[in-house]
């Protein structure tokens with residue numbers, strides 16, 4: 543395995559390992575509270591994994607219990623409900639259609655939240671995904687996990703979708719095996735040389751969390767394959783329209799379509815990643831989190847480049863990572879909403895846009911059916927505004943639809959003031975507060991000194 547170092551990591555070039563240690567971003571001190579209720583969902587049973595030994599399954603069991611807990615959070619079920627059951631809306635952007643040669647779609651949260659019945663229905667559908675997917679740990683290049691369609695398994699019943707195979711990075715297993723081997727004392731007896739000599743209990747918490755997060759991320763893609771029909775391509779061309787595997791739908795107004803990242807953004811207020819280069823699940827320098835989409839993202843279906851002037855990488859406190867296995871943490875989330883799951887942002891490094899927003903960026907935006915005519919409309923938009931709040935998108939085709947669209951968007955904006963959960967025994971609501979979609983906590987004044995922002999408690 544390549545040595546993981548601090549070079550080429552923009553965060554570690556500005557923040558020392560010592561500062562991370564003192565700040566509580568590397569070591570987990572309090573007693574580990576492993577009290578989450580509920581076991582492992584049948585979806586993640588041993589029989590769902592190809593080529594895994596019973597011993598290795600035991601090593602990943604804590605991650606599977608956490609994955610089960612996160613997947614089943616009533617607070618987060620509206621995301622899965624939207625993906626599985628809500629009718630997808632076509633994005634009325636000719637530019638976008640031309641770019642990908644097909645109609646592109648979005649899925650949105652149900653306004654007003656879910657009824658208990660809808661929660662149950664969503665939970666049942668997620669359990670049914672067991673038939674649609676299998677998992678395997680394999681060597682992956684530059685990726686923690688990937689999900690590809692697999693025709694030997696069915697899609698979700700009632701959909702013209704298909705099954706899939708989720709591959710997870712073998713590095714996760716190597717880290718967990720290494721640690722278990724050393725803990726068992728076998729190392730001393732056999733002279734075994736650990737592959738990751740710096741591993742400690744804190745690194746294992748990070749690796750277990752990271753694996754759980756990756757598994758649920760991949761479930762987003764599993765659900766996509768299971769519920770999304772093949773799509774006609776070359777639709778604006780005067781040629782036959784062949785059917786091809788579907789692109790991912792966009793979530794709400796997001797400018798990139800990546801269901802797993804959309805889910806992570808909602809659940810963790812950003813994407814969690816290991817500091818250090820190359821990136822490794824053992825995360826010897828701790829974990830960071832940043833707002834997605836990043837300033838530069840060229841992968842995945844995209845409706846336009848970021849308008850943000852900077853993006854901040856924040857260090858993730860170890861106390862937070864450790865608390866994920868505590869039932870009290872999830873009881874808190876249930877009571878106060880998904881915000882209670884977000885780690886605090888106390889130490890960050892800002893990465894600034896290398897060049898100003900320009901005409902080329904603007905021409906790259908696929909916002910509405912009137913793309914061409916609209917070009918200058920957003921010119922005065924404040925660069926600090928939330929980048930996903932793309933005004934005037936999804937324009938209408940005719941006047942009736944226009945009126946309906948405007949009304950719906952207005953209602954949507956009024957209702958989506960906060961991400962919150964209303965638990966009156968009937969409703970589970972998850973709503974998006976545009977201000978909260980910015981990875982930078984705008985409620986706190988931050989001083990940026992040479993690209994580093996620090997908030998001392």
Ligand SMILES: [Zn+2]
Nearest residue numbers: 759800802803
């Ligand atoms: Zn993904």
